[in-house]
Amino acid sequence: MSNHEPLNRITDRIQSREQLQELSPKGVWDSSLTAAINSLSFNTPTADAAVDKAMIALKAGLHLCNDSLDESHAYSQEIEDDSTGGYWHGLMHRMEGDYSNANYWFSRAGAHLSQASIQSRVSDYLRSDVDLEELPSGAVREALLAIRDGQIWLPQILTGAIAAQESGQEKEETRPVLQMIQQIELAELLAFTITAATKEEQMI
Structure with missing residues (x-):
């Protein structure tokens, strides 16, 4: 093995x-x-x-x-x-x-090296797979627009959006979008961490 x-x-x-x-x-x-x-x-x-x-x-x-x-x-x-x-x-x-x-x-943590790839993937997802104009207006949609149009990944923006979603004051239509963005963030940070721990090329 x-x-x-x-x-x-x-x-x-x-x-x-x-x-x-x-x-x-x-x-x-x-x-x-x-x-x-x-x-x-x-x-x-x-x-x-x-x-x-x-x-x-x-x-x-x-x-x-x-x-x-x-x-x-x-x-x-x-x-x-x-x-x-x-x-x-x-x-x-x-x-x-x-x-x-x-x-x-x-x-x-500061400006982490994984954040460029996170921003790129999340922005592509929001531009290609999500019609933000069709989502209910509110704090989550505003945060998603800021993320889509942003130049750098700021995890604090996603934190605010998730806090708004979990407060019960936002429509459920935005939840799966936030879950997908969370998934991208976790996957990119995990890939970076695996590379750092193994000293090899990305494995996942």
Whole structure:
């Protein structure tokens, strides 16, 4: 077995989800993945602190993609001074509904290297697959317009849109759009984290 086969099995299982992740998950999606993620190791000890932090961030990210917020939080707290760890930390708090704390961690993470690809993919999605003019007016549509027309990815804008959606004051038509954008953000950050942890080309 290669060092990366356990990781491949985990990511394949996560990608097999037929439904988009909820904006505010209420429980772990597949509890059988918890131990597999926790035991993930490439058996290549390194003196490179960046790689070590990336491995911790990878576990934080995989747990979050499995809706395991507490497990994800435990790992991201170990690398609070790391940009990728801070980004996963912010995403966890957003998904638990602690929006101000989420934005705090996004600010701590700063301009992350994954954000160019996130902005590109999200903007393309909103231009090609969503008729924003047909969505109900409100805070979510305004946020989506700002994201579509923006030049850089600002996770705080998505946080505000999700907060508005989860407040119950927005129409449900906008929920799947936010879920898809969340999915893109998670996928791009996870791909970046895998690359950093494995020192190889993007695997997913």
